[in-house]
Amino acid sequence: MNGDDRFKGRNHINDFLTKLIETKESAEGEEDKLTNINIKALLQDMFIAGTDTVSVAIEWILTELIRHPKILARAQQEIDSIVGYNRLISESDLSKFSFLHSIVKESFRLHPPAPLSVPRMAIEDCVIDGFLIPKGATVLVNIWAIGRDPVCWPDDPSEFKPDRFGPSAPHENVDVKGNDFELIPFGVGRRICAGMNLGLRMVHLVTVTLVHSFDWTLADGDTVDMEESTGITMRKRRPLMAKAIPRLAPEVYI
Template identity: 55%
Template sequence: MSLLTLIVYACITGVAAYVLLNLRTRHAKRLPPGPTPWPIVGNLPHLGTIPHHSLAALATRYGPLMHLRLGFVDVVVVASASVAAQFLKAHDANFASRPPNSGAKHMAYNYQDLVFAPYGPRWRMLRKICSVHLFSAKSLDDFRHVRQEEVAILTRALVGAGKSTVKLGQLLNVCTTNALARVMLGRRVFGDGSGGGDPKADEFKDMVVELMVLAGEFNIGDFIPALDWLDLQGITKKMKKLHVRFDSFLNTILEEHKTGSGAPSGHVDLLSTLISLKDDADGEGGKLSDIEIKALLLNLFAAGTDTSSSTVEWAIAELIRYPELMKQAQQEMDIVVGKDRLVTELDLSQLTFLQAIVKETFRLHPSTPLSLPRIASESCEINGYNIPKGSTLLVNVWAIARDPKMWTDPLEFQPARFLPGGEKPNADVKGNDFEVIPFGAGRRICAGMSLGLRMVQLLTANLVQAFDWELANGLDPRDLNMEEAYGLTLQRAAPLMVHPRPRLALDVYRTR
């Protein structure tokens, strides 16, 4: 059978399935409103190049609960806090699993990871391991010195940059990666941590960004199974190629630990714990395999580094655009911390304006603008509409945080909205207030939320306290490009290129 014949056969099969599907749903219970789907591809053309933007625009026409048909898959999209609470709180158990997708299959070791694992005993085991050994309050406190040491290394690297232009996001990524690696592996993965000209650091950053971009793509094969084998967009090929690179990176780390050439002697880190659990399973999901260990490391490196570094990059970009806010934050630092030492994690609870800056950054620039997809285990009714079994749920976190019905001047960067007297003084970002849920909510809320919050706050605080910032090439802050690049995480379209100017005595940067 020729390739052309196979393609024709696949198209005929698709048309027949599409007609049958529409005949079935014509008499089904009432679905949420949404744009009319095209034949075969459904509403895939409506997603555009930046889906969270396109879906937000559609929500202004069809409402905060929309139904789309992407290929042959029912998809519901949520764009308001009240509707999000219905799904992620009232019906959370029904939407606790992930739908099948090519990213989990080809990059995340065929669903053997924590992020995409089906809800059940194995997922609970992996979640428990992370909660107990990495993200518990005790673990976070025990490794506080690691984060502070890595941030101090970053500040010294920025001081050492002199009048050179630095790509801030790259240095932030090196810092977050090394801080996480020291907890996970007992050692840095990038040189001395400065990241200056380190080709391994550049390659790792590129790998993580590529993973997030590919994971955020709407792969036609996921929605039209008959076309999956054709890989029309070339996404599957890219995923498999990237997986080989990541697997090689993780294999090296795993083998070094097994042979004792990785972490320092006597050091107890997460990977050592995971290796010990291969023979002594923790919880109800059975013993850990090498693949599950690598899949978990992949999750932690990907989700725990780029999300934090990109959020801090957005925060500094906003403060450069609004120098009066930068000055206000620096004044708070000088009063609370002083100018003779660098800010530490123990200071963060007293820095109310800094915390408001971080919350406002999470609101305007959520690291995951479209929530990771969930799937309806059973049919249910929400707001009078039927949500069919097997529907994919997407929560447009970006749109919810810019809802003009919930926020005054929603497109403006205004940290004061989170201060006493502001419109949302008591709002948090930990999944309890659905107006701003950068880490998600419910059972599938980001496992590393507490670590992410601490890292973002500490990094932002140090960069605000320790430096004044100028844009490269004399660019006026009002002309700074704030466009977004689409991926699973919210990257800047143009990296932030800056000149850091130390504002403290030089010996302060050497004291930590």
């Protein structure tokens, strides 16, 4: 579009794809030049990283809420008191749901979408808990194990308890943005997830919308399966099958 006379004078948004195309066109040497294949691969990585992890996180949250109907009812009560039954959630509402935020944190603690961090390399010899990590070693941080460590989480670390992040609780001020090493679902430091803010916003928005709009029960004859699959992302081994029962005014869904 930038090179087409028909589009001259229009305002253009400099998004990621635009910048990649500009880089491709301005490269001086063949070794520095991006190809369409390179650009496609980068965009594919963005979409996969931004959708798979979000869907995994939301599925685990819904699974835990179905397992704990009292927690689900508390979350719905909080949302109803703020939003009511006659409209859907808007993005501006997200900061008001403190208990829902605790639920998301607790699910990230127990079920991090990426159980192992992205690979890192030790830049010098170091000793951690008596073990030598030699310079040049590839390091994978076990985020799953940290979230269940009884030293970091002495109060029933294997149990789903959102109130551990509630007011006056020991972990009230713990966040998931790399500031507290006992809860690092997005990693930490310079290699922290680049899409963290977008991912958090999407997980909160989709989760609160689903919790507010529907009552959730298991499909007939089904049971909650908490077995985890193995891979880069930690999906449920058997996908959640649940019934969504509308709970808002009928016109809201139109």
